[in-house]
Amino acid sequence: MNPAVLIASVYVFALAAFLGYQVISRVPPLLHTPLMSATNAISGISLIGSLVLAGGGHSPLFAHLLGFVAVTAATINVVGGFGITDRMLKMFAKRLPAKNAAVNE
Amino acid sequence: MNPAVLIASVYVFALAAFLGYQVISRVPPLLHTPLMSATNAISGISLIGSLVLAGGGHSPLFAHLLGFVAVTAATINVVGGFGITDRMLKMFAKRLPAKNAAVNE
Amino acid sequence: MNIESYFMEATYLVASILFILSLKGMSHPETARRGMFMAEAGMFAAIVGTLVGQHIVTWVWIISGLALGSIIGGWMAVTVPMTAMPQRTALSHAFGALAAALVGVGEFLVHASEMGVVTRGALGLEVMLGALTTTGSLIAAGKLQGVIGGKPIQFRGQNAVNLLIGVGMLGSFVFFWIHPEAVAVFYIMLGLAFVFGVMLVIPIGSADMPVVMSLLNSYAGLAAAATGFVLGNNVLIIAGTLDGFSGFILSVLMCKAMNRSITNVLFGGFGAVIAEASGDSDGVMREISLDDAAMQLAFASRVVFVPGYGLATAQAQHAVRELAELLEGRGVTVKYAIHPVAGRMPGHMNVLLAEANVPYAALYEMEQINPEFVSTDVAVVIGANDVVNPDARDNPKSLIAGMPILEVDRARSVIVLKRGQGRGFSGLENPLFFKACTTMLYGDARSSLSHLAKAVQQV
Amino acid sequence: MNIESYFMEATYLVASILFILSLKGMSHPETARRGMFMAEAGMFAAIVGTLVGQHIVTWVWIISGLALGSIIGGWMAVTVPMTAMPQRTALSHAFGALAAALVGVGEFLVHASEMGVVTRGALGLEVMLGALTTTGSLIAAGKLQGVIGGKPIQFRGQNAVNLLIGVGMLGSFVFFWIHPEAVAVFYIMLGLAFVFGVMLVIPIGSADMPVVMSLLNSYAGLAAAATGFVLGNNVLIIAGTLDGFSGFILSVLMCKAMNRSITNVLFGGFGAVIAEASGDSDGVMREISLDDAAMQLAFASRVVFVPGYGLATAQAQHAVRELAELLEGRGVTVKYAIHPVAGRMPGHMNVLLAEANVPYAALYEMEQINPEFVSTDVAVVIGANDVVNPDARDNPKSLIAGMPILEVDRARSVIVLKRGQGRGFSGLENPLFFKACTTMLYGDARSSLSHLAKAVQQV
Ligand SMILES: NC(=O)c1ccc[n+]([C@@H]2O[C@H](COP(=O)([O-])OP(=O)(O)OC[C@H]3O[C@@H](n4cnc5c(N)ncnc54)[C@H](OP(=O)(O)O)[C@@H]3O)[C@@H](O)[C@H]2O)c1
Numbered sequence A, B: 001m002n003p004a005v006l007i008a009s010v011y012v013f014a015l016a017a018f019l020g021y022q023v024i025s026r027v028p029p030l031l032h033t034p035l036m037s038a039t040n041a042i043s044g045i046s047l048i049g050s051l052v053l054a055g056g057g058h059s060p061l062f063a064h065l066l067g068f069v070a071v072t073a074a075t076i077n078v079v080g081g082f083g084i085t086d087r088m089l090k091m092f093a094k095r096l097p098a099k100n101a102a103v104n105e
Numbered sequence C, D: 001m002n003i004e005s006y007f008m009e010a011t012y013l014v015a016s017i018l019f020i021l022s023l024k025g026m027s028h029p030e031t032a033r034r035g036m037f038m039a040e041a042g043m044f045a046a047i048v049g050t051l052v053g054q055h056i057v058t059w060v061w062i063i064s065g066l067a068l069g070s071i072i073g074g075w076m077a078v079t080v081p082m083t084a085m086p087q088r089t090a091l092s093h094a095f096g097a098l099a100a101a102l103v104g105v106g107e108f109l110v111h112a113s114e115m116g117v118v119t120r121g122a123l124g125l126e127v128m129l130g131a132l133t134t135t136g137s138l139i140a141a142g143k144l145q146g147v148i149g150g151k152p153i154q155f156r157g158q159n160a161v162n163l164l165i166g167v168g169m170l171g172s173f174v175f176f177w178i179h180p181e182a183v184a185v186f187y188i189m190l191g192l193a194f195v196f197g198v199m200l201v202i203p204i205g206s207a208d209m210p211v212v213m214s215l216l217n218s219y220a221g222l223a224a225a226a227t228g229f230v231l232g233n234n235v236l237i238i239a240g241t242l243d244g245f246s247g248f249i250l251s252v253l254m255c256k257a258m259n260r261s262i263t264n265v266l267f268g269g270f271g272a273v274i275a276e277a278s279g280d281s282d283g284v285m286r287e288i289s290l291d292d293a294a295m296q297l298a299f300a301s302r303v304v305f306v307p308g309y310g311l312a313t314a315q316a317q318h319a320v321r322e323l324a325e326l327l328e329g330r331g332v333t334v335k336y337a338i339h340p341v342a343g344r345m346p347g348h349m350n351v352l353l354a355e356a357n358v359p360y361a362a363l364y365e366m367e368q369i370n371p372e373f374v375s376t377d378v379a380v381v382i383g384a385n386d387v388v389n390p391d392a393r394d395n396p397k398s399l400i401a402g403m404p405i406l407e408v409d410r411a412r413s414v415i416v417l418k419r420g421q422g423r424g425f426s427g428l429e430n431p432l433f434f435k436a437c438t439t440m441l442y443g444d445a446r447s448s449l450s451h452l453a454k455a456v457q458q459v
């Protein structure tokens, strides 16, 4: 990897870490369970790496097969994770009319 | 500029913008004046560009001169800005024994 | 770079921003769902961008993988009962981590020879973290589901064995880093990482699984971030880092609420030690009849429900809401006291009670409700144990000394709903059950609650 | 890359992190100063890193520039009286922006031929923003200092002229972007940007300068960020972006507190319009003698001081603290009511009162103190005007209608300290002064306050 790109990646990592800390420390305990499954779903982003492995050129068949398994696994992670999160949040959403009360949580 | 580096720079910019928003929106009004002069001092970071211009190789004399003016101006910004901020904050610091009261501001 | 690549890069940037916004949305229940849609949109954008911008030659594997994964994932999401959330999340973890590990192996197969030092290091990390998270999460899911015994599994010399495996794994990592041509060493590392994941989680009691899961979540995120370094892909770095941090912060929060250190959770074999340490208590546990309990509730003016893990296992969330509504109909003020680590996941009680349509306004956090117990007529403890253990406050020698608790023992009268003499997560005896103000109503929480409701109706 | 470059890059990363941490420190007065040290350390690290890692051939210009700049900057910081903070900050701005513009010109001189499209675009932005911020900040400083007339300077066709200059500037920017060999156009752009900065700020009244300054701060930050893109330097991008955002957020906050839009501030020529719009008021302003005022204060049980811009111009912060201490010695409860835009900078009153050692605990924000005015015996308005104008609340046709105010007119009695019939920043008449509960104590705020203190001692 080009050193300039590497350095930039380090910056991206550092900034994302700060931002993650800032954003996540503001999530109320009420939403910790959904948060856990939501970030789990987001970490399924390695799906995009799997896609390239499964369908990219110049790779041996074995790599395609690995890619297929990876795509399947990552998709389970993404679809399952978002689905579970959504089901949980739907429950919270039902209770939303009690607007201001929510701030107490 | 190498496209990968450019893209990474855009990410750095976007993340810094988010982070800036998060961090700065938490500064209490009490500290807005020092914040203004502190960020002003930090923006004097263009000093590091000036240094290269003033002392770098392969440049015409005119560029060196420009660099000299730029270094002077940026240093005024940095030293003046931090100095002013520090004087302001020193005043606040004097009052620190009244710890918890500060949270009310 | 051609136009397709620019499009792809643009979708990645958009996805990164959407992921950040979605986590910001999580700071409030009202915006949480919109936040999730953003994250989903971001994921979708990134997938489309990848398919457009990358040089894809065969579609068959991609399409079948996406289809199969969607079916399994969708099925997992739709069928999961609320009480099985923790293990499903753990399972979902395992799959995500597996994908990260496999992508690493694939990269290794295709590009090993051209890799620079940094990339190779990141690749090693990715594969290692991915593999150990996969097996670790599987074990965690198994323990939570009860497929694998929940007790910490420990044996003599365990720490030595673990150390050996860990050192072996790291050693092969370093060796591979220096000698990229040593293909076998790479696979040895992979294998050891799989084994290491198992060994890490096996000795931890099922009650500590939430912390472990959070940590594994964090590892999965870091594996994704490492993948980002390998592929030079910023959206992977950002999403992975966000995930890594969220997992880490949550585990720290949980440990704080339990007043324990992370090292203690990971290496303490907590449950095991305590099983021996539980002392005997003087005094007797007094049982209360259903009718007496119903009478007390019906004529109280302030009642506080204190749900715990037992509420989750008994799936009693609807039953408690029905009882509460009956009481409210009689003019009783009903509140719910939510301890931050009640149950087995952070926010566990909130999710369950939300499912049962309990209004937010009735839920009170520990700091809010504790001062109110003195003026409470009846505190009803529903399958909670450790979170109401007064020893944590009164007995500095207790293993959970210092853990903040719900001070139900300040209430005029306490009714405890549990099945028998079972201990809680910590395995400690709870002196609350022997206090003069406390009476026990034995039985499964759900049936006890619905019987109570019937009895209240007849008062 | 050699070892020096790695060292440099490491210092840049450290500096970026320190800058972020320093702004985080600003979220609390207790950590603010430590935050500043971090920022200073970051700046120092970045400078050292640059000198080590870049290929420096001549040191004479660098050393003389650093020395000269430190002397001037240090002198500026040490000699500035607290009341002149705003103009000094503006001046400091001007220098920073000038540096950014010059670096851009230098880059252009040295590397113009090798630049890619994106870099050239960033370079143009940098030079343009830098140049217009330089002259704009100078004008702002001049207006705040009173060197240049504070009144908005407006003439017929001004907007057309400004538009012309702006379009000319942007036009040459685009031309240069497409035709990098057009050196002359680059310099035309530079010149027009300098002129545009002047034209932008000249028509704005000095009272609106804080908003303008914040915006210029934001521009200076963006110029630095653009420099970062030109040089491929992440610390510049990060520091510049943070600065850009802070300026932007502060100007939005100020506009909100004044209930005006940013466009209105920038193009409204607010002060000018209003000078005509001020209506006459019925009723009379009743003067109060020093002794009567002192008597009222001495025998009150609750007094609230309401400082405004007049406190700053009169430098009366110490006098008010002394009076307050005297009253407290007599058992009077004294509070200070701080309006978010009292004075001429956000947080202006806080800085002044902190300088005079007024304890934090005695300062109350608008939302906190407004409900307390009904139970206040005497509200003492010290050189404040607009922030206590009840028209903003009562008269929907008022130019400042909707601006949140300190509701002093709810107090039992109001004493207003000002020099005469002078209007406030908005140029509007203030009906408060004509109310039955209000009495006026004319004179410079500082001398009025110290006379009051003497009189109170003699009660
Ligand atoms: N929430 C988190 O994030 C988290 C994370 C890690 C650890 N923990 C730990 O988990 C514990 C949570 O405390 P807790 O008070 O909620 O639970 P607990 O201490 O584990 O106690 C649960 C109680 O519920 C009873 N129970 C089980 N099934 C039941 C049923 N079907 N009906 C009625 N009662 C039933 C059990 O007694 P019987 O067997 O007699 O019925 C048991 O005493 C804490 O120690 C905490 O540190 C929580």
Ligand SMILES: NC(=O)c1ccc[n+]([C@@H]2O[C@H](COP(=O)([O-])OP(=O)(O)OC[C@H]3O[C@@H](n4cnc5c(N)ncnc54)[C@H](OP(=O)(O)O)[C@@H]3O)[C@@H](O)[C@H]2O)c1
Pocket (backbone or CB within 6 Å): D207, D208, D209, D210, D211, D254, D258, D307, D308, D309, D310, D311, D313, D314, D340, D341, D342, D343, D344, D345, D346, D347, D348, D382, D383, D384, D385, D386, D387, D388, D417, D418, D419, D420, D421, D422, D423, D424, D425, D426, D443, D444, D445, D446
């Ligand atoms: N703080 C910010 O960030 C900010 C930013 C932009 C705009 N503004 C605007 O500035 C205004 C601030 O309101 P404000 O109530 O603080 O001030 P103001 O409305 O400007 O009124 C100041 C008053 O102080 C009196 N005064 C001046 N010098 C004095 C002296 N030496 N001794 C005694 N009195 C003196 C003046 O009357 P005499 O001439 O009769 O003495 C004048 O009526 C608001 O309209 C706000 O929107 C504030």
